[in-house]
Amino acid sequence: MPKIVDHDERRRDIAHAVLRVIARDGVRGADLRTVARDAGWSTGVISHYFGDKQGLLVGALREAAEAVADRMRAISRLGDSAGRVHALLEAGMPLDEERAATCRIFYHFSSDGVSDPAFRGELANYYSWWRGAVATAIEDAQPAGLFQGHDPVELAESLVALAEGLGIQSLFDPDAMPPARLRDRLSGMIIQLQTSESQQVDHV
Amino acid sequence: MPKIVDHDERRRDIAHAVLRVIARDGVRGADLRTVARDAGWSTGVISHYFGDKQGLLVGALREAAEAVADRMRAISRLGDSAGRVHALLEAGMPLDEERAATCRIFYHFSSDGVSDPAFRGELANYYSWWRGAVATAIEDAQPAGLFQGHDPVELAESLVALAEGLGIQSLFDPDAMPPARLRDRLSGMIIQLQTSESQQVDHV
Numbered sequence: 001m002p003k004i005v006d007h008d009e010r011r012r013d014i015a016h017a018v019l020r021v022i023a024r025d026g027v028r029g030a031d032l033r034t035v036a037r038d039a040g041w042s043t044g045v046i047s048h049y050f051g052d053k054q055g056l057l058v059g060a061l062r063e064a065a066e067a068v069a070d071r072m073r074a075i076s077r078l079g080d081s082a083g084r085v086h087a088l089l090e091a092g093m094p095l096d097e098e099r100a101a102t103c104r105i106f107y108h109f110s111s112d113g114v115s116d117p118a119f120r121g122e123l124a125n126y127y128s129w130w131r132g133a134v135a136t137a138i139e140d141a142q143p144a145g146l147f148q149g150h151d152p153v154e155l156a157e158s159l160v161a162l163a164e165g166l167g168i169q170s171l172f173d174p175d176a177m178p179p180a181r182l183r184d185r186l187s188g189m190i191i192q193l194q195t196s197e198s199q200q201v202d203h204v
Numbered sequence: 205m206p207k208i209v210d211h212d213e214r215r216r217d218i219a220h221a222v223l224r225v226i227a228r229d230g231v232r233g234a235d236l237r238t239v240a241r242d243a244g245w246s247t248g249v250i251s252h253y254f255g256d257k258q259g260l261l262v263g264a265l266r267e268a269a270e271a272v273a274d275r276m277r278a279i280s281r282l283g284d285s286a287g288r289v290h291a292l293l294e295a296g297m298p299l300d301e302e303r304a305a306t307c308r309i310f311y312h313f314s315s316d317g318v319s320d321p322a323f324r325g326e327l328a329n330y331y332s333w334w335r336g337a338v339a340t341a342i343e344d345a346q347p348a349g350l351f352q353g354h355d356p357v358e359l360a361e362s363l364v365a366l367a368e369g370l371g372i373q374s375l376f377d378p379d380a381m382p383p384a385r386l387r388d389r390l391s392g393m394i395i396q397l398q399t400s401e402s403q404q405v406d407h408v
Binding site: 107120123127128131157162163166168169173188196198 | 331366397
C-alpha cells in the first residue's frame with residue numbers, strides 16, 4: 001500500500017519551519033535550503049509544495065495569519081468582555097518569539113501588500129477582522145459601565161492601531177521597547193479609556 | 205570651464221524621483237529604468253549614484269527620513285505645545301501622497317530593518333527621535349494643565365504607536381481608513397488624554 005501523505009499537514013509543517021527560521025534569522029535568512037534543513041525535508045520537497053522563496057514566504061504568511069485568526073477566534077468566545085478586549089489586542093502583538101515571527105512576515109509583505117491587490121486584500125481583511133472583534137468586545141463591555149461614551153468601532157480602530165504601532169517599534173528597537181513595556185503601554189491605555197468617559201471631540 | 209555638478213543635489217533629485225515613483229507605482233515599480241525616466245537622467249547616471257535597485261531604495265529611505273526629520277524639527281520650534289504634540293504625530297502619518305510614499309518605503313525596509321543592524325539602527329533612531337520630540341512637547345504642555353498625571357515619555361510611546369498603527373492600517377486599507385478618519389482617531393485620543401487625568405494603572 002502506498003504511504004498516504006497528508007499534503008495539507010506537510011504544507012503546514014513546512015510553513016511552521018519558515019516561521020521558526022524567520023524568528024531566528026529574519027526574513028532574509030528564510031531561503032529554501034535553510035528551511036529544508038529546519039523542516040527535515042529536501043529542497044526538492046519544499047519547492048514541490050511552495051515553488052521558490054517568494055512562494056515559501058507567502059505560504060508562511062497564510063499560515064501565520066490563520067494561526068493568529070484561530071487564536072483571536074478562541075479569545076472571542078471568552079465570557080469576560082473587558083479581558084477579551086485586552087487579550088485580542090495582545091494576540092496581534094510581538095510579545096513572544098512566535099508572534100514576533102508572525103509580525104515580521106506581515107511587515108515583510110506590507111510593501112507588496114500596498115501595491116498588489118491580492119495581498120492588500122488579505123492584509124486588509126486581517127486588520128478589518130481584528131478591529132471588528134475588538135469592537136464587539138468593547139460593545140459587550142459597555143453594559144457593565146466600561147468604555148462609557150465611546151463609539152466601539154472608533155475606539156477599536158484606535159486600540160488596534162496602538163497595539164500595531166507598539167509592536168512595530170518593538171521590532172525595530174527591542175531594547176527600548178521590550179514586551180513588558182508594550183504590555184504596560186497597552187494596559188495603561190485600556191484602563192484609562194475604560195474608566196474615563198469619552199470627551200466631546202471638536203475637530204482640531 | 206567644466207560644468208560644476210552638485211553631487212549632493214543630484215542624489216537628492218534622484219531620491220525624490222524614487223519617492224514619486226513609489227507614490228505612484230509602489231515600491232516594486234521603483235526600478236532603475238522607471239526612476240531614470242522620471243528623474244530625467246539616464247540609467248547610467250542613476251546607477252553611478254546609487255548602484256542597483258536596492259541602493260536606490262536605501263538612498264530614497266535616507267532622503268525620506270531626512271525630510272521627515274526636518275519637518276519634525278521645524279514643528280519642534282513651534283510655541284504652542286499642545287498643537288506641537290498634534291503636528292509632530294501627524295508629520296509621521298500617511299496623510300498625503302508624499303508622506304504615504306515615505307511610509308511605504310519605511311515598511312519596505314522594516315523586514316530588513318529587523319535583521320540588518322545598520323537599518324535597524326537607522327529606523328530605531330527615527331522612532332526614538334519621534335518619541336522624544338513628542339515627549340518634550342507633552343512636558344511643555346503640562347504646566348498649562350494638559351495631559352495631567354501622565355508620564356510624558358510613556359504617553360509619547362503610546363501616541364507615536366497610535367499614529368504609526370493608524371498609518372499602517374490606512375496603507376493596507378485606504379478605503380476603510382482614509383486620511384480624514386486617521387485625523388479623527390488621532391484628535392479624539394489626544395483630546396481624551398489631554399483633558400482627563402491619568403488613571404492609576406494596576407498591572408492587569
